[in-house]
Amino acid sequence: MRYELFYWPDIPGRGEFVRLALEEGGADYVDVGNDPEAGGLPAVEALLGEDGGARPPFAPPVLRAGSQVIAQVAAILQFLGPRLGLVAKNPRDALWTHQLQLTIADLVAEAHDVHHPVGIGAYYEDQKDEALRRAEEFRTQRIPKFLGYFERVLAGNPRGTGHLVGARLSYADLSLFHTVEGLRYAFPRTLDRLAPRLPHVLALAEAVARRPRISAYLASDRRLPLDENGIFRHYPELDP
Template sequence: MPYELYYWDGIQGRGEFVRLALEDAGADYIDVVRENGGVAAMLAILKSKTEPLVPFAPPFLKDGDFILSHVANILLYLGPKLDLSPTSEKLRHFANGLQLTIADFVTEIHDTHHPIGVSLYYEDQREAAKARAKDFLENRLPKFFGYFERVLAQNPKGPHTMVCGTHTYVDLSIFQLIEGLQYAFPLAMTGYEADYPLLAALHRRIKMRPRIARYLESDRRQPFNEEGIFRHYPELDRLVR
């Protein structure tokens, strides 16, 4: 039975971190909301008055009758099944901690364009967004990137993967972060390879994985746009180096 991924159609968003794992593993899955009747199916679960495992929000995954939500939790569950996790229990917790750091970073990236609230349009919070994006690019992005670069450098199995000596879902998520930030903040990301050579090498390695390369060329990969997490608003971007 294929996995069922439930996430909004039309954006990569948080669902993309799950899609990349499913695609990299060549897993059998349905992107439910991109099929006919998919939105209704998703809302039926979200609004259910009886489902015990009701999720707060997309993305969520169905594996048979089992439902689970949150990117890091879904990847924790799928990782061993897709051969995208470290094998030891302890390193699985380390991978999960890294994925949660990525989740925090994603929230901060999102909030550069929505610092006041998700209920309001970007245009109604643009001035606050400029202040938040400035702080993000000057302080937060270097802090997160510096940390991820150190994790690579300090990996006893070598600086090519984030956890252990083999490829995991964390590496795929780092790739997506860099892709998204290059779309949203092309000025700020100019020349990032010089400061973060290990991250840049990881990004290149993932992009060349055969299934990922095919996925990126397919129409299953939706383009970045100004509805998702990573939005390109030129007024929020700036050279920081």
């Protein structure tokens, strides 16, 4: 099975959560938006429009697996999990993994809204005052609450603090890794301040980065750099 990932080119964005699963799972895949030979951006746009068929995606990322087309990061990962060995087989653990993924998705959405609090379609520069207000709460309350929650989950995992679920890597671990990477990029001072309270979260992120397939991916040109066009943006004024 050759998987096709459809996502905007040039940014990690929400596509990154899918890429990390495909990479760690050793999947055969093509990153369509970043591969002109596979169709590039026009193919992504076509899938959102006329190519969407009777079950159209609302927004990227979208995964095509043969005749199946799946959108929404959490749904894609739920689909890929068992196929790539990135989730436990028993339904309880699988649902718990998914629940954690949905909470990561909520954090990621808030990380985006910090720089776009009043206009998803408008520029950051046109909503800077509002972003300054929102960033304060995000830094002082929301990041500590979310990452503190994952710290608590790791500390309370009866199978050890190395993974969110059970004793093995899951797609939620990969997603938490990238979320920590993104937050560290966007809010380095905040993350530095919080570090002493997040030993297990930070250890998990480091352990994921050291996994052979992930470290090879991170060193490759398939890994796109975080920048100010994506979800996690570093605007120093938002992280004083």
